[in-house]
Amino acid sequence: MDYPNDQAPGAPVRSGIPEHGRIPKYYAVKARIALLVDELAEGNALPTERDLAERYEVARETVRQALRDLLLEGKLRRQGRGTVAAGPKLEQPLSLVSYTEGVRRQGRTPGRNLIGLDRFPCNAALAEETGLRPGEPVWHLERVLLADEERMGLESTYVAAERVPHLDTDFDPDSSFYSYLHDRLGIAFGDADERLETVLATPREALLIGTPPALPMLLIHRISRDTEGRPLERVRSLYRGDRFSFSTRLRDSSSTRLGDSST
Incomplete structure (x- = not known):
């Protein structure tokens, strides 16, 4: 053609x-x-x-x-x-890379505005999804994501209080949660399950992000585990569809299997 x-x-x-x-x-x-x-x-x-x-x-x-x-x-x-x-969209890799690192790679200044940090008993639905114990204390951290002071999205993180007992006093809400886990607590990410879909923001989400409710959003659900396979966090990240794109590198798994079988 x-x-x-x-x-x-x-x-x-x-x-x-x-x-x-x-x-x-x-x-x-x-x-x-x-x-x-x-x-x-x-x-x-x-x-x-x-x-x-x-x-x-x-x-x-x-x-x-x-x-x-x-x-x-x-x-x-x-x-x-x-x-x-508007200029080019921000491009975020689909990998275990923090929002902070992804934004800085593109010469922009990352930031966050804290919406709320609450502690409550883990309910049955969250426990089933993450592998945490029903009733154990859980932190919920909600923040607006910024790039050069422009609102880009909304991030909601659930993490067991046992893993981060002093999150309310030791953590700077404007900083990277991943860096806090790694640098302050010595916790490393092992793997994660991630799902990406398009949605419309709720009226509350649109107000917090500063966009019209009709603007398409990119929604990422992530369940992360540490290097020992223990549940670490459950994250819901909502990104503006007009200002964000995502990228990843794909490999042909069949060629990998063929290579393994020949050795």
């Missing part, structure tokens, strides 16, 4: 044009605005809706629909009463 010469890696096949060739007017405007955004530095303002409508000779509602798509895709973001170029 032949593709247009300007087909960029990772772009929609045939630039999103349907097979019948009829392109919705808003989509054609969106494509032209996207080219305009590519020429702007991060944080630079986009022309007003009125200016864009006059430039492309379309109704302002057509421009609004195009801008809504670009906002949801993360190419634009609201700033005050205007719209600015």
